Amino acid sequence: MVGSVKTFSTEVDVNVEPLPEEFDPTAVVSEPLPPVVKNKTVVNGDEVEKRGREIVLGRNVHTMCLEVTEPDADDEVTGEREAYMASVLARYRKSLIERTKHHLGYPYNLDFDYGALGQLQHFSINNLGDPFIESNYGVHSRQFEVGVLDWFARLWELEKNEYWGYITNCGTEGNLHGILIGREVFPDGILYASRESHYSIFKAARMYRMECIKVDTLVSGEIDCTHFKEKLLLNKDKPAIINVNIGTTVKGAVDDLDLVIKTLEETGFSHDRFYIHCDGALFGLMMPFVKLAPKVTFKKPIGSVSVSGHKFVGCPMPCGVQITRLEHINALSRNVEYLASRDATIMGSRNGHAPIFLWYTLNRKGYRGFRKEVQKCLRNAHYLKDRLRAAGIGAMLNELSSTVVFERPQDEEFVRRWQLACQGNIAHVVVMPNITIEKLDDFLNELVEKRSTWYPDGKLQSPCIAAELGEDCCACACHK
Ligand SMILES: *Cc1c(COP(=O)(O)O)cnc(C)c1O
Numbered sequence: 001m002v003g004s005v006k007t008f009s010t011e012v013d014v015n016v017e018p019l020p021e022e023f024d025p026t027a028v029v030s031e032p033l034p035p036v037v038k039n040k041t042v043v044n045g046d047e048v049e050k051r052g053r054e055i056v057l058g059r060n061v062h063t064m065c066l067e068v069t070e071p072d073a074d075d076e077v078t079g080e081r082e083a084y085m086a087s088v089l090a091r092y093r094k095s096l097i098e099r100t101k102h103h104l105g106y107p108y109n110l111d112f113d114y115g116a117l118g119q120l121q122h123f124s125i126n127n128l129g130d131p132f133i134e135s136n137y138g139v140h141s142r143q144f145e146v147g148v149l150d151w152f153a154r155l156w157e158l159e160k161n162e163y164w165g166y167i168t169n170c171g172t173e174g175n176l177h178g179i180l181i182g183r184e185v186f187p188d189g190i191l192y193a194s195r196e197s198h199y200s201i202f203k204a205a206r207m208y209r210m211e212c213i214k215v216d217t218l219v220s221g222e223i224d225c226t227h228f229k230e231k232l233l234l235n236k237d238k239p240a241i242i243n244v245n246i247g248t249t250v251k252g253a254v255d256d257l258d259l260v261i262k263t264l265e266e267t268g269f270s271h272d273r274f275y276i277h278c279d280g281a282l283f284g285l286m287m288p289f290v291k292l293a294p295k296v297t298f299k300k301p302i303g304s305v306s307v308s309g310h311k312f313v314g315c316p317m318p319c320g321v322q323i324t325r326l327e328h329i330n331a332l333s334r335n336v337e338y339l340a341s342r343d344a345t346i347m348g349s350r351n352g353h354a355p356i357f358l359w360y361t362l363n364r365k366g367y368r369g370f371r372k373e374v375q376k377c378l379r380n381a382h383y384l385k386d387r388l389r390a391a392g393i394g395a396m397l398n399e400l401s402s403t404v405v406f407e408r409p410q411d412e413e414f415v416r417r418w419q420l421a422c423q424g425n426i427a428h429v430v431v432m433p434n435i436t437i438e439k440l441d442d443f444l445n446e447l448v449e450k451r452s453t454w455y456p457d458g459k460l461q462s463p464c465i466a467a468e469l470g471e472d473c474c475a476c477a478c479h480k
Pocket of ligand 1: 169170171172173175198200245246247248249279280281282308318319320
């Protein structure tokens with residue numbers, strides 16, 4: 001929300017400056033990227049540099065922090081403080097523009113225009129409590145929230161009088177909520193999740209002290225249902241709570257929901273002995289528009305679905321949507337007199353702005369708009385994968401996905417410049433609607449140019465990534 005607002009009034013002067021169309025990053029005195037903290041380690045008596053960045057609590061950030069200082073007595077007269085703060089913010093805004101332009105690694109659609117909502121930033125909009133029960137706090141946006149929830153319930157085919165849900169603070173909160181319902185429905189249930197599930201699933205298992213079984217994955221990143229079956233057969237006496245990934249974080253793999261259900265049925269788990277939560281944080285809103293994707297629908301025996309609002313949809317603040325069956329929510333909720341509402345959410349206070357942003361985008365784009373964007377993302381992802389391969393760089397793109405996985409660039413500076421997410425030997429780009437062909441070209445050209453300097457003797461040798469992505473996707477000397 002960009003607005004220049006000096007005084008509180010309902011007549012707001014929202015001076016929303018659009019981002020320049022063709023933004024020239026060289027024109028900006030951008031903050032230099034913080035230096036890479038070099039890690040040395042000793043191997044065979046030699047000091048060598050360690051891969052990646054070491055994570056040290058409380059060390060990385062303090063050198064760059066913007067200190068809070070006490071106002072001087074005469075600041076109000078001189079206006080110096082105001083001017084100082086304005087200059088800090090202006091510089092920060094410039095760096096945001098620059099960092100937004102060079103972002104490829106995280107699945108955030110950074111292309112949106114919510115200028116019309118700038119006028120709302122003066123209100124402390126809070127939807128605390130249950131979306132369907134009005135609390136005594138009146139500055140809320142439940143009317144928008146429930147409208148958005150209805151839209152998602154329809155998308156996932158659950159009747160208005162049969163669903164419950166809320167707008168969460170993020171995809172993680174949806175997962176925490178979905179797994180919690182599973183646990184409340186089956187207090188002695190075992191949580192099954194593929195190894196490549198998002199870390200929030202394993203966090204839920206720790207928080208709720210649940211027994212958790214990690215299931216192997218195929219090389220694509222999908223859950224391996226043969227292994228799943230083995231594990232189920234060993235634990236037939238306990239109900240199963242399953243996390244199904246609608247897009248895994250690193251490889252963008254979509255678990256085969258139908259096969260998961262079939263596996264449960266074949267091992268003797270009747271529908272009243274399992275609970276499925278679908279983690280759609282990444283692709284929950286993309287899969288409905290992909291022809292061959294296994295359909296996520298409450299017509300199948302699933303208990304809940306969640307999605308992140310700031311990923312594919314795009315939103316200035318993190319948010320998400322969680323939808324479940326109304327019948328489950330009573331197991332979870334408690335009445336709270338102080339709120340004159342019911343407590344069935346993970347958080348207490350909830351961001352009341354987020355539902356309005358989601359409502360605004362859904363209205364603006366609608367089904368057709370999303371379908372077009374999904375098609376564009378898949379097309380551009382293929383373009384990126386093909387060009388990487390053509391340049392001799394090992395790369396993989398799952399069929400139902402816009403996440404292009406490839407060999408990890410050997411230079412941390414480059415990784416940080418493009419804000420790539422890395423894990424082990426691989427990195428990825430998640431092609432979101434704001435990632436245009438031009439941007440991909442810039443990235444590719446720079447990658448190819450830099451890459452020639454990363455290997456000694458000018459000899460290009462691709463690292464082997466067959467273990468991560470399979471031999472077919474590897475471009476190393478043995479596999480190409
Ligand atoms: C991003 C992501 C999450 C977590 O979502 P947040 O909104 O970042 O909390 C969960 N699962 C998957 C598969 C994700 O990609």
